[in-house]
Structure formats: structure tokens, C-alpha cells
Amino acid sequence: MLDQIARVAAQRFGETPALVAVDGWALSYRDIDRLSDEAAVGLARLGLGTGDVLALTMPSLPEYVVAYVAAAKLGAVTAGVNDRLAPAERASVLDVAGPRLVLATAEQAPARPPSGATVVEVVPGQGPESVLSGIRAAGEAPPSLPADPDRPVTIVFTSGTTGTPKGAVFAGRQLAAVSLADGGEGWGGGGRTLAGTSFAHVGFMTKLPGTLRAGGTTFLIRRWRAAEALELTERHRLTTAGGIPTQVALMLQVPGFDGYDLTSVRAVIFGGGPATPALVREARARFGAPTVARYTCTEAGIGLGTGPDDPPEDAELTVGRPRTGVELTVRDADQRPLPAGEVGEVCLRSPAVMCGYYRDPAATEAVFTADGSLRTGDVGWVDEAGRLRLAGRSKEMYVRGGENVFPVEVEGVLAEHPAVAEIAVVPRPDDVMGEIGVAVVVPRPGAPPDLEELRRFGALRLAAFKLPEALELVESLPRTAMEKIDRRALAQAAARAHRT
Template sequence: MSDWETIPDLVRWSAERYADTEAVVEGRTRITYAGLGARVERAAAACLASGVRTGDRVAVWAPNSLDWIVAALGAVTAGAVLVPLNTRFKGAEAADVLRRSGARLLFVTGTFLGTSYVASLRRAAAEGAPADGSPLPALPALKEVVVLSDDAPPDFRTWKDFLAGGEGVPAAEVHARAAELDGGSTSDIIYTSGTTGRPKGAVITHAQTLRAYEIWTDLAGLRTTDRYLIVNPFFHTFGYKAGVIACLMRGATMVPQPVFNVETALANIAAEQISVLPGPPTLHQSLLDHPSRAAHDLSALRLVVTGAAVVPLRLVERLRGELGVETVLTAYGLSEASGIVTMCRRGDDPSVIASTSGRAIPGTEVRVADPTGSPVRPGETGEVLVRGFNVMRGYYDDPAATAETVTPDGWLHTGDVGALDASGNLRITDRIKDMFIVGGFNAYPAEIEQLLGVHPDVADVAVIGIPDPRLGEVGKAFVVRRPDAVLTADDLIAWSRREMANYKVPRSVEFVGELPRNASGKVVKGVLRGRA
């Protein structure tokens, strides 16, 4: 087994094992693993000096950056439980998670995407009376806010000032604090994206995180020589754990990108000779279709890991054929299962990679069940259930929601609809809540999206159910056309009638410039339903 039981163990081990290897590249800043280890210890010392205790919740509300990595790993090394906040949250949403998690310390970015996070949080937390010296009156548990920049309001601290506060804390004290943790200690609380309701916090331990992402790195084939462009947001398991934690395990170089922009990604891939680029299918599609792609050297790319209900076979073929990507893998996971449930294996046929999310990872079981919880036959659809080491310890401070989601014998209800083939490969067809019923037939938007995605003029598509006086509900498709395409709604509906069962055919089509997505890359169907 590994040389680490906790994330602080991993950070110290990687600092020694890969000491002179480049760990993080951010603009002109380049630091080695030894340098990263030293920065993390300094941040941990500052957390101790500010009064963080073992088990305290520490939140980070900031885009992907070196400072995010250092602040988060520093807090965890100080024994804290990391609570990453979605960068697309508004002030009230961030305040809600801070309040419910009882966060003691917050690291926050200054301004991102034209928004002052400090100002929006202050507005959201302006109600209520000051309590216990909190810098934000409505958040009494929050004792300190550190702004990850050189400027901060008078009652907050700058990152530089915060780090200086830990200079008197000896290294032995930091190591002693980290040693209080074990594999069963909580490492983080990941709040769900909230596209279907109020976010809930999945409680995950150090042992779960390390075991899951050691498996991920093995299945993906991550190497010490890899250079990894991390576009997936750090607040999401895919970015933090399949990104930062995985790189620490293998000594790969991290190149964080704060927001996805095709031109920036192309420039980074070329300039930094990026070899690993996980992300949602739309990310890879936009790279392939960008008009200036040929002007950039993308030859170092060798590994792509993607995941979604819809991964067109053509995308897999284009990544391999046009970009020469040696390994393209699909995977499936959710926050409540440590972010990983199934994954394809290197060597799988392209059709398996495109049409499924692979097989259960070692140490876990996947079942597709009917509404009574009984397994269905291979090829039949039902709810995807998961059991194993990766299933969360529960939702933070919400035993009722935990009991609804995890059965007494350990099966996690994912809320996803899927089917297993005879080889155990999982095909996700939809969210249970997204399914609609057309004249008595169950219609799964993701299945219809996959069929529509085959049309040569369709670049991106999302389908929702809308009311219909005769059939109850029918499908409506929101479509992004490929550049220069002149596809009409009538064309696409006529094509659909030839390609799919009648009840699946969208009755209306609306063309859009882009689909609304959250920072995790998921289409926010609530926005589309509002438009419809």
C-alpha cells in the first residue's frame, strides 16, 4: 500500500520524493515540489497561529490558482476540514454554505469575472447582529476572512499578512498537528452543485480520498513526466482530487487555469507542452473546432479523461485521429461517492469508451435497480446504486437527507438512471428528475441528446420535457449549431423522425449560441425550463 495515510502525509512525501520536479506553473511563477511543500507548511503554520483546531471547517472561495492549492492543503495540514465553495455562487449562496458548514476561516479571492467576492459576501451577510467578533455579522462561526490578494478591507486580512502571522510557529508543531489525523478523519465536505435543489455537503475522509485517487491515477496511467492543465474547477472533486491530489501522487506538473477559455487553453497546451487534459466533452469539442487550432502545437497531448451522459463516438475518434491523443477514457462519479464510481480501462474499444462510463472501480459495487431496489437485467434501465469504500460518511449535519440517500446496508442512491451491459460497463442515460413521460413512454433526455449529437450540424444539445395537452409532455431541444451550419428546426425534426422512436422526437427546437452550464460543466436545465 502507499506511504501515506492522510493528505498531509502525501504532501510531505511528494515534497521529498519529487523535490526538484516542477510542481506548479502559474504565469511566470514556477515552483518545485520541495517549494510547494514548504509553502503548504507555512500556510499550515499560519492556520495554527490564527486559532484553527483539528476538525474546524476552513472554506476556500476562489478560482484555480497556486494560492488555492497552498491555502487548501495548508488548512488540511493544520487538521482542518476543507470546504471548497463554488466560484459561480452568489454572495447569498456562499453565505448559506458557510453558515451551514460552520466554517471558522475563509480564504476568498479578490475580484473574479468582474465580481468582488468580498463585497457580495459582505452584502449577503449584512443582516443580524455581530457575534463573537465575526467579521461578517450573520456568520458568527466565521472568525477570520483572508483575501488571496495584496489588498483587503480593514476587518479582513491579506494573504501576505496571514502567512506572516505563522512565522513564529515551529515546524514541529505543524507536524504534530498533522499527526493527529488518521485515515478515518474527515478531509473535506464537498457541497453538491445544487442544480436540482439546495446544495448538501458530502463528508469524505482522508482514506477515501487517497484510495480513490490512487486508483484513478493507476487507471488513467498518470506519469511523473506529465504536465496537467487543470481546467476543471478546484471546488469540484474532478479538479481538486483528480487534479491536485492525483498530481501529488505521481509528481506530475500542475498548470491551473482559472476559467475555461479556448484561446488560453490552446496557448497553455502549446507553451507548456501539456500532456494531460481532463474535462467535460464540450471542452474538448471546442478545442477541436477552434479556427486557430492548427496554429498551436498540441502534439504533447496524450491523455484525456472525460465524463458525461453524452460522449459522442465522433469526439473520441477525433481526439485520437486529429490530435493523436493516445488515451481517451470516460468515467462516472458524484460527490457522494468521492467523485469516482466507474472508469474505462486503457485498451477498451473506442465504442465502449464513447457509449459507457466504464466498469466499477476496485473495491466498489454498482447495481442498476428498479423502484423496489431489486436489480434489473443487463441492458435494462433503472436507478444506479453504488456501494463500497468510496461512499460518503453522510451529508454534513443532515441525518434525514443521509437516510434518504444511503440505505442501512450501504447502497448509495445516485439519482442517476443507467444500464449495465453484460461486461459490467455502465451507461448513464439520465437523471431521474430529468426524465419525462410522452404518452406513457419514459423519455430520457440524455439518450435523445446522444442521438441528436450524431447530426453533423449539431455542436451541442440539451433536451427538456415541456407540457403538451395531448401527450402530457414532449421533448424540446436547445441546439448549438456548428459554425456555418444552416440547419433549421424542421430539418432536425424530420431527421429525428428517421433516426429515433416517435416518442423521443423533439416537437420543437430552439437554436442558441451556447447552453447554460455551471462551473462543473453540467447543463443547468432549470434555466432552460425557465426559458421554455
């Protein structure tokens, strides 16, 4: 499916810039198709074939896009590895993916190759002809694949409740459903956008076919920073702004925000986590554009949303209504659907939902209800207008700046610090990040650890967004009647202490 879309997009949009690199050079739609043909032949000569996994461990570069399309033209499956992960975390993802081939930039290359894999270093190009130049077979193209909507195309990694990576598998059928929901069956109409998050996220991996159909231009950035995002929006007359709520909040806090010419922005899009009503209202007023909310999870592909013409309160108070082809239910603990107004677990069913977790049938079975709906793990209710209102998340996971953080994983690392006797990590509301982690520590006798010491210790094995940003030292941790740590009490105490 992706291979076919790339070819048709090249015919329709030709030399229109599809990607603009950080250094200002562009890849056209015709470039993507031609270079991915040549790269596909080169990848095949390196041993990549139908059904094999290609892992991409690199930032959001033009090389990433060309390699992804090239793998699809071979019938191979692309697994992106988030470049924000720590080395040990990237290694865990690669161990689960079991790739035949790894393409990695020097700073992202694994310290040890995954079992049975070949690692090839990728040097970021300085123009179209230097993209994957060491791999491509100039002037050659692979044979066309027969259409097969059930052929896997990508593995998008998420994390389980213990932080163990799980890979959501999407085939051509799911990618077609995502494309249909986003843009319908037409071609064209795409705008000018900024790639503000890692290409390894579900938002890029499952939406690339729709992005190619739209024929717009995406501008790349080395590492998202609020001021630079505003400068690029003004300079390139970008037509959309937004991202995760944290990114929007940081842009609004940039000194001189109101001096930027943002009149090209037609919509501010929130996704990747809940936004507060105050943030949505401020964004609408100061960007001078409608706000749009998007809600999904990695495994769902697509979910719910609001539209730019919907009443303002839709995006302020809710995450909208089901998108094309999506069935929403809210269920009780026994997985029975609940009526509107009652709080339960949010479940989604659509043609875009993942095939299952890669090589993990037990986890796949657990995440689906008996009738085939996906359990998101979120808690909410449907209001009288048919909109979903989120009440929180099940279990202990919290979202910091659009990134999922699982306290058990963080605790498992920080508990090894020699000054820590007991530790619990709980979320605390934050105006910019949405939520941040608070480490509640019972210290061992002697000098207790300070926050920076704990963060340095954890940074050896954890991504920066998982590290706690506040520390509380206590004599003991509260426990429930079942002798478990009372996380709810800790979180409430952390929130009260922050308010005072």
C-alpha cells in the same frame, strides 16, 4: 493523509514544479510543504483547529492549494466554494458549511460573514514567498497529527433537487481510496496537465493526494477558454487534454485547430457528463490520441471508466467498467439489483464513497440503499461486456457543460418576474453544451418577457450556467393526470422544435 502525502512528495520531488501560476511562476513540491506548514501555524493563530471548517472562496489559485494542505495539517476540514456561483449561492454554501474561518479574494468575499466566522482577504501572490504572506508564520511548522483515516478532510458541495446545497464529507480513508484507484501505491509517473475546472469540484478536492503522489506539473488558468487551452497545450507540451465534453467540443471548434502542435497529448479524457459518440470519435481523430471516459458523481468519489487501450467503442457508447474497488449495481424502484440489460438506477459502492452529507442525516439516509450502496440518481444498464450505458438522469436535473442544473431552482427565481404567470424549465440537447435550458413561459397580460430580459433578471441570483438559453411563449402548460406539469412532453416538444 493529505498532510503526510504532502511531506513525502516534498522529499521525493523537491524543486519539481507542482503548480505553475497564470503569470508563469511556479510552486515546487517543497514549496507546497513548507508554505503549508507556515500557513497552518498562521491559521491556528486565527482560531482554526481540529474539526473546524475552513471555507475557500477564491478562483483556482496556488493559495487555494497551500491553504487546503495547511488545513489538513491542523486536522481542519476544507470546504471549497465554486467561484462560478452567484453571490447568493455562495452565501447559501457558506451558511451550510458553518466555517470558523473564510479565506476569500476581494471579488469573492461574502457580503456578510457567516455566523461565527472570521473572513480574511487573500491577495493573489506574485511568487512563492507572497503566497498567503499575511497569514503564514515564517519558519514555523505545526505539530504532526496522529494518523486517523476517519478524520474528515474536505466537504465538497453539490446541489439537491431543489438546488439546496449539500456537502459531501470525505475523510482520509476515502481520499486514500481515490488515490489508489487513480495511480496505485507507487510514486511518480505524473504528466503535465491543465486545471480546467474549479478547484472546488470533487475532481480536485478528492484527487489532490493522488496528484501529489504522481509528481506531475499542473498549469493554472484564470478562466478556461478553448483557444487559450490549446495554446497552453502546445506551449507547455501538456500530456493530457479534455475535461467536460463541452470543453472538448469548444476546443475542436477553435479556428485553426489543426494548426496547433498537439503531439504531446497522450490521452483525451472526458468526465463530468456524457459525451456523444460523434464527439468522442472527432476528438480521437483530431487530437491523434486515445479517448478515455470517466463516470462518477460528487458523492461517489470514484466510479467507472475506460482505458486508453480499450476498444474505441467503449468510450463512444459507454462510460466503461467499475474502477478498482468499485461495486456497480443497477436497481429497480424497490432497490433490488437488476440483471444485465435491464434499465434501472445506477448505484455505486466503494471505499471512496463519502461519509455522508454534512450535518444532514436525513439526506444521507435517503441517498444510500439499505445495504450501503450510493444512489447516483442516474439511470442506465449494464451491457453484455460489463460496461455501463447511461439512459438519462432521474428527476428533472440536467447537465449543461458539466454543471448540474435543477429546473425547480431556476423556476423559483424567474417566476418572480412580473411578466411571468407560469414557467417551466426543461433541457434541450445541444451539440456543444450537451444540454441547455429552455424556459417555457405563460406570460401575464401585457408585454411578454423576452429571453435577455429573463436572463438579466435571473443573473442577480443565479450562476450564469443555470440561466435559460431559449424561450418559448405558450398559452398554457401541459399537465399530467395528477395535475402536475408534464415536463416530459415539454422537453420532447423543445427537442422537436430545435430539430426543425
